Amino acid sequence: MPNIIKVKCTGPDGHENEIDIESVLGTDVVLSGTPIETGRPIPQRIVRRCGVCFEGKVIITREMIQESL
Ligand SMILES: [Zn+2]
Numbered sequence: 001m002p003n004i005i006k007v008k009c010t011g012p013d014g015h016e017n018e019i020d021i022e023s024v025l026g027t028d029v030v031l032s033g034t035p036i037e038t039g040r041p042i043p044q045r046i047v048r049r050c051g052v053c054f055e056g057k058v059i060i061t062r063e064m065i066q067e068s069l
Pocket of ligand 1: 011
């Protein structure tokens with residue numbers, strides 16, 4: 001089952017980007033229980049470019065990832 005969260009970009013229009021957690025972290029982290037048990041730390045934050053505009057960034061925080069797991 002895909003694990004997708006919606007994150008708004010930092011650009012003026014706040015585009016909603018769908019972020020696939022598994023593609024961000026790597027499949028094994030999500031599928032094998034909690035990230036702590038796998039020994040692979042979740043980054044404090046991950047920054048991606050907005051899929052719609054050029055100036056916007058999509059910031060995914062560790063808290064957002066943990067809430068979705
Ligand atoms: Zn944008």
